[in-house]
Amino acid sequence: MSEQTTHPTTTPAARSGPDTDQTTERASSFSLDIDRRNVRDAVRGYLDRLRSGEPGALPSVLGLLVLGVIFYLVSDRFLSANNIGNLPGQGAYIAIIALGLVFVLLLGEIDLAAGTTGGICAGAAAQALASHGLRHGIPGAGALYWIVIVAMVAAAGLGFYLRAITGPVIVLIGVVITLTGLDSRPVFAIIFAVALGAAVGIFSGWLVASVGIPSFIVTLALFLAWQGLLLFLLNSQPIGTNGYPLWYGLAHDNMSPFWSWVFTIAVVGGYLAYTIFKSLRAQAKGLAADTMQLVLVRGLLIAVVAIVITALANQNRNTNQFKVINGLPWALTIPVMLMIVCTIALTKTTWGRHLFATGGNAEAARRAGIDVVHIKVTAFTICSAFGALGGVFLASNTGGAQLDLGSGNILLFAVAAAVIGGTSLFGGRGRPRDAIIGALVIVIIPNGIGLRPSLPASYQNLITGAVLLVAAAVDALSRRRSASR
Amino acid sequence: MADPILEVRGLNKSFGPVHVLHDVDLTVYPGQVTALVGDNGAGKSTLVKTIAGINSLDSGEILFEGAPVTISDPSDAAKLGIEFVYQDLALADNLDITQNMFLGREIRRFGFMADGEMERKARETLTGLSVRTVSSVRQVVANLSGGQRQTVAIAKAVLWNSRIVFLDEPTAALGVAQTRQVLDLVRRLADQGLGVLLISHNMNDVMEVADRVVALYLGRVAAEVETKNSSVTEIVELITTGRSGNLGLAPATANESI
Numbered sequence: 001m002s003e004q005t006t007h008p009t010t011t012p013a014a015r016s017g018p019d020t021d022q023t024t025e026r027a028s029s030f031s032l033d034i035d036r037r038n039v040r041d042a043v044r045g046y047l048d049r050l051r052s053g054e055p056g057a058l059p060s061v062l063g064l065l066v067l068g069v070i071f072y073l074v075s076d077r078f079l080s081a082n083n084i085g086n087l088p089g090q091g092a093y094i095a096i097i098a099l100g101l102v103f104v105l106l107l108g109e110i111d112l113a114a115g116t117t118g119g120i121c122a123g124a125a126a127q128a129l130a131s132h133g134l135r136h137g138i139p140g141a142g143a144l145y146w147i148v149i150v151a152m153v154a155a156a157g158l159g160f161y162l163r164a165i166t167g168p169v170i171v172l173i174g175v176v177i178t179l180t181g182l183d184s185r186p187v188f189a190i191i192f193a194v195a196l197g198a199a200v201g202i203f204s205g206w207l208v209a210s211v212g213i214p215s216f217i218v219t220l221a222l223f224l225a226w227q228g229l230l231l232f233l234l235n236s237q238p239i240g241t242n243g244y245p246l247w248y249g250l251a252h253d254n255m256s257p258f259w260s261w262v263f264t265i266a267v268v269g270g271y272l273a274y275t276i277f278k279s280l281r282a283q284a285k286g287l288a289a290d291t292m293q294l295v296l297v298r299g300l301l302i303a304v305v306a307i308v309i310t311a312l313a314n315q316n317r318n319t320n321q322f323k324v325i326n327g328l329p330w331a332l333t334i335p336v337m338l339m340i341v342c343t344i345a346l347t348k349t350t351w352g353r354h355l356f357a358t359g360g361n362a363e364a365a366r367r368a369g370i371d372v373v374h375i376k377v378t379a380f381t382i383c384s385a386f387g388a389l390g391g392v393f394l395a396s397n398t399g400g401a402q403l404d405l406g407s408g409n410i411l412l413f414a415v416a417a418a419v420i421g422g423t424s425l426f427g428g429r430g431r432p433r434d435a436i437i438g439a440l441v442i443v444i445i446p447n448g449i450g451l452r453p454s455l456p457a458s459y460q461n462l463i464t465g466a467v468l469l470v471a472a473a474v475d476a477l478s479r480r481r482s483a484s485r
Numbered sequence: 486m487a488d489p490i491l492e493v494r495g496l497n498k499s500f501g502p503v504h505v506l507h508d509v510d511l512t513v514y515p516g517q518v519t520a521l522v523g524d525n526g527a528g529k530s531t532l533v534k535t536i537a538g539i540n541s542l543d544s545g546e547i548l549f550e551g552a553p554v555t556i557s558d559p560s561d562a563a564k565l566g567i568e569f570v571y572q573d574l575a576l577a578d579n580l581d582i583t584q585n586m587f588l589g590r591e592i593r594r595f596g597f598m599a600d601g602e603m604e605r606k607a608r609e610t611l612t613g614l615s616v617r618t619v620s621s622v623r624q625v626v627a628n629l630s631g632g633q634r635q636t637v638a639i640a641k642a643v644l645w646n647s648r649i650v651f652l653d654e655p656t657a658a659l660g661v662a663q664t665r666q667v668l669d670l671v672r673r674l675a676d677q678g679l680g681v682l683l684i685s686h687n688m689n690d691v692m693e694v695a696d697r698v699v700a701l702y703l704g705r706v707a708a709e710v711e712t713k714n715s716s717v718t719e720i721v722e723l724i725t726t727g728r729s730g731n732l733g734l735a736p737a738t739a740n741e742s743i
Binding site for chain 2: 281282285286349350353354357359361363364365370428429
């Protein structure tokens with residue numbers, strides 16, 4: 001593999017400059033921008049990044065492998081197609097809540113209420129289905145419905161006032177859905193849940209960004225308050241959701257094999273097309289770019305993994321011979337699609353760039369003319385809306401809106417997922433894919449332990465805690481190394 | 486000499502009973518480095534903040550290219566092409582050089598950021614300033630040295646066809662070699678025809694890079710001298726006592742202020 005020649009049109013002045021006595025700490029004159037990165041450079045660069053304290057996804061992937069080996073030794077059922085196929089349904093809610101949390105964690109803030117927000121939103125949706133539309137009144141709490149409506153309209157107004165557009169619009173759509181009684185249908189009930197979550201997010205974002213209360217306190221208060229509100233919404237009666245095929249299917253059903261292939265080909269093909277196009281264009285214009293070789297190697301690795309997973313998923317994995325279970329679980333494809341959307345939003349839009357800047361240095365962002373309040377409010381809105389969707393998936397997985405839906409350890413597991421995946425609690429560093437990988441780590445622990453009945457469940461939190469501690473230690477050590485350079 | 490690009494005339498500013506700036510006159514010429522010197526509390530920061538539109542002015546006027554202008558907030562200054570590089574660098578550590586240079590003013594195509602175009606322009610700007618010390622405009626700012634960071638902050642300010650750049654203590658935290666880089670850069674800005682106003686405590690820097698020096702003494706302009714006709718001793722006297730030989734404030738004024 002030969003080094004690419006330097007691009008002739010870039011930086012002629014830099015190379016022919018007269019004073020050569022300038023002290024340079026590193027290779028200078030944009031040398032790294034001119035030389036294309038090939039596979040060897042990429043591997044070397046990756047090793048350099050590891051050594052200098054940017055572990056990326058490595059700790060979580062290693063953790064996943066280690067846990068996988070351990071649980072394979074614990075039970076030979078662990079790696080069975082049936083068990084692996086169950087993992088997405090068991091972990092989707094953590095992945096989705098963690099995806100939302102990434103936005104807030106990127107700002108260096110926290111949303112402790114994302115889980116219980118999911119609880120009230122999924123609870124309200126379940127109540128809407130059970131009582132054929134919330135507008136008929138919430139049993140046992142007649143005035144509550146109008147309080148919710150007024151609060152949602154107020155939150156939408158607040159959102160418009162803070163120059164957010166999408167969040168308030170979603171909230172108003174939710175208001176329309178419930179006022180027209182559409183929320184007696186599962187699809188609309190779930191959309192209503194997300195809208196209610198967005199309203200909660202606008203409210204908490206406003207308290208954090210405009211009023212100036214620390215996010216830990218705001219969301220701790222909401223974490224507690226929503227647990228009480230959920231009891232009112234459910235009239236202290238758990239509501240089952242297994243009777244609604246759509247809702248039940250979120251955590252239990254699969255795409256058909258045909259659509260599974262369509263999904264995989266669209267995702268992998270889209271990724272390949274985008275990276276190849278980007279590399280070609282960057283090389284044509286003399287920008288910093290990866291070589292085609294590197295792009296292809298990376299793309300093919302991803303393609304092979306995705307195709308193998310899809311091929312395996314399309315086999316019948318039911319141990320019971322009377323019913324065929326195959327295809328990619330919705331609980332896998334929906335979080336992956338959300339992850340792709342989040343990644344595009346964070347890396348390709350100015351809003352995402354401004355979010356990173358605000359998390360890295362809020363004062364610099366403010367001086368650059370960025371509306372920091374707007375960024376914070378939108379991040380909290382997204383987090384709570386994802387929390388609501390996570391609550392819906394949780395209810396689907398557990399069979400209904402329980403009285404403690406979304407409380408307990410759920411939020412902390414989601415935070416742990418984001419951190420294990422490599423998102424920093426100090427802000428400015430993190431990726432949506434962290435949430436997905438981290439959630440996978442979190443969910444295989446109870447899954448693996450559950451396969452060996454003789455293992456007490458008490459191991460579950462013990463192991464989860466240890467994994468989180470290791471992940472946080474890697475994060476802290478890597479920060480120290482990058483700071484000490 | 487070219488016409489001044491920025492002129493401040495008879496500027497007064499009080500914070501409550503404290504009269505911070507007395508009839509301050511200041512002129513910045515294109516292609517020149519004007520140094521603003523003065524002891525702590527002389528009013529340098531207040532003067533700069535007033536021009537930046539962060540503080541309001543009580544009386545006096547600001548002329549940009551000969552025409553009176555009102556600068557009521559920092560974005561007005563930016564529209565005129567006046568950029569400020571503050572002492573605590575306004576860079577986000579977790580973003581790379583290109584991202585920082587375009588922060589808040591990203592170029593967009595079809596709603597998405599045009600990263601390639603921004604990268605190219607960032608490199609062009611750095612090349613135009615003969616910056617040779619960065620190996621990639623895709624480097625994260627956290628990994629840069631103090632001098633490189635200051636360079637990026639300055640390059641960010643000149644990216645927008647700015648006409649005047651205010652630099653607040655650009656070499657304060659830098660080592661010898663890095664100070665050298667930044668001073669060279671400051672000189673090149675002026676050579677490219679920008680008006681540069683340099684705030685500094687370091688007389689060696691001032692003597693080396695500035696064309697003219699404005700010395701503030703307790704809120705008054707003690708004197709404005711050309712560096713080639715002046716000396717470090719003279720400027721230090723102006724800073725500390727408000728006068729030096731025949732130059733500077735009348736003895737009565739200088740003493741009255743104390």
